[in-house]
Amino acid sequence: MPPVLLVVAHGSRDPRHAATVHALARRVRALRPGLRVETGFLDFNTPSVPEVLDRLAREGGPHVVEVVAQPLLLTRAFHAKADIPAVLREASERLPGLRIRQAGVLGPSPLLVGALERRLYEAGLARSDRPSTGVVLASAGSSDPEAAAVIAGIAAEWQRRAGWYAVR
Template identity: 75%
Template sequence: MTAPVLLVIAHGSRDPRHAATVTALTARVRSLRPGLRVETAFLDFNAPSVPQVLSRLAADGVREVVALPLLLTRAFHAKADIPSVLREAALRHPWLSVRRAEVLGPSPLLTAALERRLSEAGLDPSDPSARASTGVVLASAGSTDPEAIAVIAEIAREWRHTGWCAVRPAFASAVSAAGYPRTEDAVRALRADGARRVAVAPYVIAPGRLPDRIAEGARSAGADVLADVLGPGPELARLLLRRYDGAAARPRAALTA
């Protein structure tokens, strides 16, 4: 029996580093599971689009697809944009069955990726004394969706219980109505609260304008450690396959399900 095609749906960006990161991540997924057909599509800015890829798959005789949002939270793109584009495709290709996978976060694999990035930036998360003296800013791109904001805050709370002296959520985009700070504000607050070391961990998959804003905020506020974005690491590749397997195991469903 042929396995469903994995269609990774990324947001897209004018920044070429975004598409390059997505390409590297999907290449790592292919290396972990040889024989699995993995396709990439973008919602905006980059090609190919989701309709273009689904049309090509249908023309190739593919009948089953798992559409996986390359997103860390269930915000607007996961709740509205992706379902909408898949419903439109269903009208053109009614014989094509697409199961939607869950977004990537939250997951222990993402926390592991954050800690690996901190380690690569010079902080040793395996050292209990380093954790106990370090305040971490969990810096997300941001969202106007209350559910997505609440998820980021909960991840910060849970991560705090693994030995860090504090973990604060922060956002690159304006979400002041939710009461959460920008990256630079969170760095300064941790310093004022007595953290001997402050590290910024971007909870973002690929480089771009908002991740650059996170980095600028961290530097302007004098953060001691600035980790890189999550990128095409092994944890994310394994997580993509985990989400794919979960969706593929569900009963066959139509695009509108």
């Protein structure tokens, strides 16, 4: 049985968040038809990560089910360092029919900066606007110094490479 990709998202009270995560999972399924892709949330939305893992263990029956948990996070902040490993560890101890490993976070990635620039151009900015335009790179807050440093590094590199007046 091939591994199952478990997309792990934080969750939100805003229904657009879950809709976006599910759309991403559908896109991955379309691109990789032989890959089983499941979605689980840490908070606010269903199914929760433990619910998905319980279901996978039941479906696997006597067979070991390999699960790769991919956090939809851009930095190694609290959720990637504490919350997700704790949920996965608890499930591994409770569900011996699962072999679970956590993949790395998604960022930082040059693909992110490319997507951000496309969105700015879609909003009406032109490449010629760069020298006179400041950009605010907003990220969900974290008290984790490593995560804050990653976001600051992305902003500084983006400003240097792309020539924006400022990126903060």
